[in-house]
Every structure is written in C-alpha cells, then in structure tokens.
Amino acid sequence: MFRPSSLARAVPRARAFASTAAAQSAIRRVAVIGGGQMGSGIAQVAAAHKHDVTLVDVSQEALERGKGYMAKSLGRVAKKKFPEDAQAQSRFVEEVLGRVSLSTDLKAAAGSAGLVIEAAVENIKLKQELFAGLAAAAPEDAILASNTSSLPIARIAAPLSAERKRRMIGLHFFNPVPQMKLVEVVRTDEAEQQVVDDAVAFVKGIGKVPAVCKDTPGFIVNRLLLPYTMEAVRLLERDVASPRDIDTAMKLGAGYPMGPFELCDYVGLDTIKFIVDGWHKEGQGLAGDKLFAPSAKLDELVKKGHLGVKTGRGFYEY
Numbered sequence: 001m002f003r004p005s006s007l008a009r010a011v012p013r014a015r016a017f018a019s020t021a022a023a024q025s026a027i028r029r030v031a032v033i034g035g036g037q038m039g040s041g042i043a044q045v046a047a048a049h050k051h052d053v054t055l056v057d058v059s060q061e062a063l064e065r066g067k068g069y070m071a072k073s074l075g076r077v078a079k080k081k082f083p084e085d086a087q088a089q090s091r092f093v094e095e096v097l098g099r100v101s102l103s104t105d106l107k108a109a110a111g112s113a114g115l116v117i118e119a120a121v122e123n124i125k126l127k128q129e130l131f132a133g134l135a136a137a138a139p140e141d142a143i144l145a146s147n148t149s150s151l152p153i154a155r156i157a158a159p160l161s162a163e164r165k166r167r168m169i170g171l172h173f174f175n176p177v178p179q180m181k182l183v184e185v186v187r188t189d190e191a192e193q194q195v196v197d198d199a200v201a202f203v204k205g206i207g208k209v210p211a212v213c214k215d216t217p218g219f220i221v222n223r224l225l226l227p228y229t230m231e232a233v234r235l236l237e238r239d240v241a242s243p244r245d246i247d248t249a250m251k252l253g254a255g256y257p258m259g260p261f262e263l264c265d266y267v268g269l270d271t272i273k274f275i276v277d278g279w280h281k282e283g284q285g286l287a288g289d290k291l292f293a294p295s296a297k298l299d300e301l302v303k304k305g306h307l308g309v310k311t312g313r314g315f316y317e318y
C-alpha cells in the first residue's frame with residue numbers, strides 16, 4: 001500500500017532485473033472476474049502489455065463503469081507517454097481498450113483463458129462459488145488466481161479438486177493497480193512450483209515486480225501494515241498525539257510517504273475493520289491476538305459511516 005523511501009530506492013534495481021530476466025510469459029488470454037477498482041486496473045495493465053483480456057462482471061452497468069475507470073486511467077498514461085500528440089494519445093487508449101472484451105458470461109470468458117484472476121467482492125462464499133464455476137469452465141491447464149486481500153487462498157480453493165488446487169494461487173495486486181509495482185504471488189501448500197514460476201513470469205511480463213510468499217493472513221504487506229495502523233489508532237485512543245502529529249512523525253521520522261491515518265482513510269476504514277475483525281475472530285495463527293483486537297475509535301467511525309476519502313470523512317475531512 002505504501003513505500004518507505006528505502007524500499008522506493010530498491011524498486012528500480014528490481015525492475016532492471018525483471019527486464020533482463022527471462023520474463024516471457026506463455027499466458028496470452030486472461031479473464032478478470034470483477035470489474036471494480038481492482039479488476040479494471042488488472043485488466044487495463046494486462047491489456048497494455050498485449051494480453052487479450054475478458055473482463056467479467058454481474059451486469060452491463062458494472063462493466064461500463066469498469067471500462068470508464070480504464071479509459072480515465074489510460075488517458076492519464078497516454079498524456080505522459082505522448083505529451084504533445086493528442087492523436088497518439090487517443091490511438092493508445094483505443095488500442096489498449098480494444099484488447100479488453102466485456103462479458104457477463106463467466107463460463108464463456110474462463111473457457112478460453114490461460115489465466116483467470118478473480119477480483120470480485122471480498123466474501124468467502126461468493127469466491128468459493130465463483131471458483132467452483134471457474135473450475136468447471138476453464139481449460140485444464142489454466143492457472144486460477146484470486147486477488148483477495150484477507151482470505152486464505154486454500155480456503156477459497158477448498159471446494160476444488162486436487163488437480164485444480166495444484167493450479168490455484170493468489171495474485172495480490174495493490175491499489176491503484178496501474179501505479180503500484182508490487183504483486184504478491186501467494187503459494188499454497190498444494191500449488192505446483194511450475195504454476196508459481198508461470199505466475200511470476202506473467203507478473204514480470206506486465207511490468208510489475210513479484211514477491212512470492214506463503215498463504216498466511218495478510219501475506220507480507222498487510223501482515224506488517226495492519227498491526228502498524230492499529231497501533232497508530234491505539235496511540236490516538238490513549239491521547240498520545242493527534243492524527244496529524246502521528247502522520248507527520250511517521251512521514252518525516254520514518255520516511256513513509258503517507259502517515260497511518262492518511263493510509264486508513266485512503267484504504268477505507270470499513271475495509272481495515274473487516275480485515276482485523278476477521279483475523280481476530282478466525283485468522284490462521286492470529287485469532288485472539290491483541291494486535292487485532294477491536295478498537296472503539298475505529299468501530300465508532302465505521303458505525304457513523306465515516307469511512308475515509310470515499311465518504312468525505314474518516315480520521316480527516318475531505
């Protein structure tokens with residue numbers, strides 16, 4: 001979600017490695033399930049790197065909204081790429097959008113995909129049902145991936161056959177997808193090494209930097225970030241300092257580009273609460289951990305609908 005300055009310095013080296021490594025991906029056709037914030041970003045980036053993409057959602061309206069997100073974001077990319085050339089800008093946007101088909105037919109979209117990336121809403125039952133449908137429709141050698149932030153990949157894959165489980169992983173992108181370089185490649189105990197290697201090659205091929213990790217709550221980034229943000233909220237509850245002073249301290253003292261309260265407001269307080277409550281209740285190895293115990297302050301803001309930037313008010317007003 002954010003990059004301390006030391007990490008930001010490491011990224012160009014990692015990128016240079018990615019471009020010289022054998023980053024060729026054999027995957028051509030990608031189906032992205034869910035055309036919201038994340039799914040539309042993933043579809044856009046895959047299409048910008050010459051993949052044929054089908055974006056699937058539950059209604060034409062949702063698909064058009066997803067296409068709108070892509071067009072807006074691509075417009076910004078095009079302006080940077082061709083600063084003085086309006087024609088080249090619109091050609092670029094049309095060309096990339098031309099590689100994205102929109103569909104409400106999950107089975108047809110999965111039927112020809114080498115890789116399916118699910119980015120629908122964060123709900124275990126819904127994801128399990130989606131993957132059961134995908135397993136029935138996708139080619140046998142397709143890779144199935146979920147972009148879940150907080151659910152165990154193995155739990156999402158629970159209803160699948162042993163063969164499908166070997167080809168199921170997590171591909172955790174970061175928001176906003178076109179700008180954020182990292183993708184966590186989440187390896188379950190069942191996943192084949194070849195599937196992980198192919199996923200890593202795909203990630204490099206779309207200009208991102210992979211970090212491979214085990215299927216544990218929060219993977220790498222959120223497992224470190226959420227205790228940090230919850231500790232910041234508890235500093236506030238103990239009246240140690242104001243959100244502004246805590247944010248300033250972490251930006252200027254630790255070199256973080258955003259403070260913890262700015263980050264909470266950006267991510268959405270409901271999302272933070274959903275994740276920590278889930279881990280506190282039933283997180284693998286985390287249940288009952290006081291790091292993730294409910295916070296009265298966070299609960300109060302969520303109850304009032306002050307969810308952050310998206311509602312105009314969270315820890316700050318917008």
Ligand SMILES: NC(=O)c1ccc[n+]([C@@H]2O[C@H](COP(=O)([O-])OP(=O)(O)OC[C@H]3O[C@@H](n4cnc5c(N)ncnc54)[C@H](O)[C@@H]3O)[C@@H](O)[C@H]2O)c1
Pocket residue numbers: 033034035036037038039056057058062118119120121122123126130147148149150172173174175267
């Ligand atoms: N927003 C983030 O910062 C972020 C970051 C990383 C991962 N994620 C994960 O990505 C996933 C999507 O998050 P988002 O922020 O894009 O959500 P979103 O609400 O913006 O989009 C979800 C989309 O899924 C669609 N959908 C719902 N049911 C569906 C179904 N049965 N078939 C197809 N589409 C369906 C919805 O219509 C909607 O367009 C979640 O699992 C979330 O945890 C989110």
